[in-house]
Amino acid sequence: MSAEILYAPWRMKYVTSPKKETDGCVFCAVVNDNVERDRDNYLLYRGKTAFALMNIYPYNTGHLLILPYQHVSTPTETSRSTQIEMSLLTTYFVELLSELMQPDGFNIGTNIGQAAGAGIADHLHTHIVPRWIADNNYISVVGNTRVVPELLDDTYDKIMALLQDQPPEISVL
Numbered sequence: 001m002s003a004e005i006l007y008a009p010w011r012m013k014y015v016t017s018p019k020k021e022t023d024g025c026v027f028c029a030v031v032n033d034n035v036e037r038d039r040d041n042y043l044l045y046r047g048k049t050a051f052a053l054m055n056i057y058p059y060n061t062g063h064l065l066i067l068p069y070q071h072v073s074t075p076t077e078t079s080r081s082t083q084i085e086m087s088l089l090t091t092y093f094v095e096l097l098s099e100l101m102q103p104d105g106f107n108i109g110t111n112i113g114q115a116a117g118a119g120i121a122d123h124l125h126t127h128i129v130p131r132w133i134a135d136n137n138y139i140s141v142v143g144n145t146r147v148v149p150e151l152l153d154d155t156y157d158k159i160m161a162l163l164q165d166q167p168p169e170i171s172v173l
Contacts, residue, residue, distance in 0.1 A: 027053070027123040028071050042156055044163060045089070047170055049082040052089055054156055055127070059107075061150045062097050062130040062159075066090050073122050074112055085170055086126060092168040093128055100162050103130035 030041040031051055038046075042054035044064070055063040066089045068082045075083055094106055107129040111118035 025071055025123045026120065027065075027067055027125065031067075031069060039156065039160075042152060044093075044156070044159055045168065047085050047089060047168075049079065050085045050089055052093055054152060054159075056152065058152075059127075059129050060131060060135060061155055062101050062103070062128075064093055064097070064128045064159075066093070066126040066128065068124055071122065072124050075110070075124060078124070088170045089168065090126055090128060092170070096159065096162055096166065097128065097130050100158055101130050104133045105131045107131055 030043055030053060031046070033041055033043075035046070038044075042056060043051060044054060045052040049070070050066060050068050053065045053067060055065055066086050068078050068086060070078060070082065072078055075086075078086075090108060094108070097103065097106075108126065110124065110126045112121075112124070114121045
């Protein structure tokens with residue numbers, strides 16, 4: 001059986017970039033990094049108790065994460081105001097992505113615990129994944145390979161441009 005090759009030249013930047021040593025959580029490292037590195041970290045928004053981040057291993061173009069600043073693994077460990085802000089940010093980014101990308105739908109979910117599918121189970125995060133009719137194609141189903149048609153940097157720039165024009169109006173109790 002011959003090996004199939006999928007060329008993804010945009011990945012070379014990630015593969016060859018220096019990796020930051022972290023003793024702990026990658027999400028905490030990103031949000032605790034200098035705000036001037038938000039673009040490098042694909043951090044989109046810093047709220048009072050929660051933040052929005054692009055997934056660097058997206059299921060689809062525009063795949064975002066909403067996370068609390070607090071390093072917790074379940075929503076029951078967060079304050080009511082954090083739960084509200086995370087919910088409002090989820091709604092805001094669904095609306096923003098709807099306007100920007102015009103998807104046919106969304107998958108929104110929080111996997112709590114490794115048994116539920118959480119890749120990083122120690123830091124609570126909610127996925128927002130834009131979906132288009134027929135976005136699962138032959139290569140996704142048979143080759144178990146995702147095809148993301150846009151560079152992460154390009155997606156980040158588009159989201160940030162709209163975010164700056166239409167900042168979220170988040171009022172947390």
